[in-house]
Amino acid sequence: MNAIQMTLLVCGLAASALASPAAKLLPETPFISCGADTIKTLEVVGCASLPCILRRGTTVTLNVDIVSNADTATLASEIYGNLNGVLVPFSADDQACSSLTSGSCPLSSGDEFGFTTSVDVLNEYPPVSVTIEWRLKDASGAQMACAQIPARIM
Template structure:
């Protein structure tokens, strides 16, 4: 009896550690359900230079959203540094596509982020915001990474 219970608990711990540790950092008009980085197998994800890393955000929108943008900051020593994306249009990377509606259970935002060789090798936190057309955070996620 004890063996099967331990196996189930151990499996849950392994699955829980397969995703980065993230926290909601101020979602205003939505609910952050999940954040994952496809290549990540540890709580602090390593983003490898010269690769693309796919970031997935599963969320629910409490409002109708016709358009929006994605805002990203790297946080080094508590200082947010803006990170420009080649395409910051939220609707280009969300499924089902815009407009977002509160009647839809969940949406998935998926973005392939190129990790350039010119980036410094450093540990930092990333703040990833999905922002509606009114400038309000639909969801905001904060998660630690290491670039190497």
């Protein structure tokens, strides 16, 4: 699949997903929920419309407000780039409780908390359309939150 086909595919998927009643649109950054419906707000700093433009050589920050769906003492965060169905790891943090901006671990089901993380967009990354997939897992490894954000690395 060439770059033009991939761009058209990602844009088409994003448009159809965002038109779906199941899509979650928030004022900060539009995203597609890919799991438990626990995300209250999500912001990719500097991105108010899709696809998010990720410039090589910069650091991108993700801020999320979440409602816990389980009791947990720990959190783990994972960020992947989904390239045509292949998940490429961007970042992982198995000590994500240290990245809470509000609330604290341990968390109880129903607790609201804020989370932030940053990922470097390396100069080595090719300019390509990609779907960023962010996951937050509880102590048992169960998914607490998941968001997909169509993006373009430039």
